[in-house]
Amino acid sequence: MSISDNNPAVGFAQLTLPLDTAPATSFDTFHASGADESGRLLASRSIEAFANGTLDERQLYVWGESGSGKSHLLTAACRSVNESGLRVAYLPGELANQPNATDGLEACDMVCVDDLQRLDHAAEADLFHCINRCREVGTRLLFAADRPVERLGLALPDLATRLNWGPVFHIEPLTGVEILDALKREFEFRSLDAGDDVLAWIIRRYPRDMRAMKQLVEKLDTASLSEQRRLTVPFVRQAVETDGV
Numbered sequence: 001m002s003i004s005d006n007n008p009a010v011g012f013a014q015l016t017l018p019l020d021t022a023p024a025t026s027f028d029t030f031h032a033s034g035a036d037e038s039g040r041l042l043a044s045r046s047i048e049a050f051a052n053g054t055l056d057e058r059q060l061y062v063w064g065e066s067g068s069g070k071s072h073l074l075t076a077a078c079r080s081v082n083e084s085g086l087r088v089a090y091l092p093g094e095l096a097n098q099p100n101a102t103d104g105l106e107a108c109d110m111v112c113v114d115d116l117q118r119l120d121h122a123a124e125a126d127l128f129h130c131i132n133r134c135r136e137v138g139t140r141l142l143f144a145a146d147r148p149v150e151r152l153g154l155a156l157p158d159l160a161t162r163l164n165w166g167p168v169f170h171i172e173p174l175t176g177v178e179i180l181d182a183l184k185r186e187f188e189f190r191s192l193d194a195g196d197d198v199l200a201w202i203i204r205r206y207p208r209d210m211r212a213m214k215q216l217v218e219k220l221d222t223a224s225l226s227e228q229r230r231l232t233v234p235f236v237r238q239a240v241e242t243d244g245v
Helices: 040-052 070-083 121-137 157-163 177-189 196-205 210-227 233-243
Strands: 002-004 059-063 088-092 110-114 140-145 168-170
Touching: 040 059, 040 070, 040 140, 040 168, 059 070, 070 088, 070 110, 070 140, 110 121, 121 140, 121 157, 177 196, 177 210, 196 233, 210 233
Parallel strands: 059 140, 059 168, 088 110, 110 140
Antiparallel strands: 002 088
C-alpha cells in the first residue's frame, strides 16, 4: 500500500507514492481517441474531474482488460490529489488481501483500490467495512478491475452492491491506428525520435498492449541514452536482443 502523507497528524506510517517517476502518471499522457466520447475519453475526463473534486460523485468504478489503461488513470488521479496537498492511498488488489490493509484508510481524502479481480474472498468483508467508513466521512473512492462488478465472483453480495454505488466506466483497449499513434506519442513524451520504420517494426513484433509498449519505450530510452545513439531498426533490434525485451 502506498500513501502520500501530506498530513503528518494522521496516524499512518509515512510512505511515499512514486507519482513523478514516469510520464505515464499524468492524465495528459493517457491515450484516448477524441471521437470516443462514450469510452476512453469520457472515462479519463470523468476520473480527472473526480480527482480534482469537480465531479459531483463520491465513488467511481472503472474496468477494462489488461493494458487498457486503468492503472494509468488511477495513478494519475493519485498524483493529482497528492499535488493538491490532499491525502491519497493507492492499494493494489493483492495487497488488499493482507490483514488490516484497509484499516484507517477513511482518514485519506481519496482511496484507490486497483486490480479488484485479485481480491480474495477472505478480504471482502474488510473492504466492505472500509467502504462504509469512507462513505460515512466523505472519503472519495476509486476502484478498478479487469471486469465488471457482476463478474468478479464476489462471495459477499453487499460488497458487490457497494462497488456499484457510483458511475461505472468501461475502458476499451486501443486498436489499429490508435495503437500506432499512442506508441509514437510515448516516444515523443521522452523526446525520442522514432521513425515510421521503427514504429512499424515494433508494432509487427510486440503485443498491442500499452503496458508492454510503455515498458519497451522506457527500455529503449535507457539504451539510447546509455549508448548515445539514435533509434534505428538495427539499434532497436540490438537493444531488444541484448536486454531480452
